[in-house]
Amino acid sequence: MPQEDTAFAQFYARHVDTVYRVCYIRMKNQADAEDLTQETFLRAMKEPQLWEDDAHGRAWLIVTASNLCKNALRHWFRASRQEVEDWDQAMGCVQAPPDAQESEVLSAVMKLPDQYKTVIYLFYYEGYSSTEIAQILGKKESTVRSLLHRGRKQLSQTLGGEPDAESGRRSS
Structure with missing residues (x-):
């Protein structure tokens, strides 16, 4: 070759x-x-x-x-x-999440509007920073941070939890 x-x-x-x-x-x-x-x-x-x-x-x-x-x-x-x-x-090339809660989160992410789904996916699943996502998508960094914030908020509402002020994670 x-x-x-x-x-x-x-x-x-x-x-x-x-x-x-x-x-x-x-x-x-x-x-x-x-x-x-x-x-x-x-x-x-x-x-x-x-x-x-x-x-x-x-x-x-x-x-x-x-x-x-x-x-x-x-x-x-x-x-x-x-x-x-x-x-x-469906995403057979991806290792299945170990528990039902992670599976529920992945399903909720997939149901987000495309603008939120893309930034959430790149941030959490591919490990890009908001600066890198902004460069990849040709958007301002502040726009990416806003999309991440709104996407997290929508996920929180979908999953029925309130986000913690500092981490953006769902409280139990």
């Missing part, structure tokens, strides 16, 4: 799960998520400079996948989306 093919294969292996999850939370079905993951990596094949810089490459993949999902959702044949009930099973 030529060196260029090996570099892309390693890049793909490092990031395919992240891209798939981003597509899946937006598209809400496996076939579309797989198609858009493939399309994202086809575009990445044309950008060899991405393969070397992991942080930039990962951010580029997330933005590209998100944009492809937005475009697909706007298309006329995507007028109705089927809701998924069991997100743990």
Whole structure:
């Protein structure tokens, strides 16, 4: 295998799960998520400079996948989306949460509006900071913090708990 093919294969292996999850939370079905993951990596094949810089490459993949999902959702044949009930099973590449409470939280996150779901997902599940999310999404950092705050508030209302003032976590 030529060196260029090996570099892309390693890049793909490092990031395919992240891209798939981003597509899946937006598209809400496996076939579309797989198609858009493939399309994202086809575009990445044309950008060899991405393969070397992991942080930039990962951010580029997330933005590209998100944009492809937005475009697909706007298309006329995507007028109705089927809701998924069991997100743990549906996101098979993700390790299932160890308890029912975490599963309930993941389901609640998946039901958030896209603007909140994306920032909550990137912050809590992918580990990006609000500054990094702002750069990835091309938004102001204050906007990202506001979206995180509103998303947490909506999650808290959905899950029936009041957020702690300091941590933003649900009180028991």
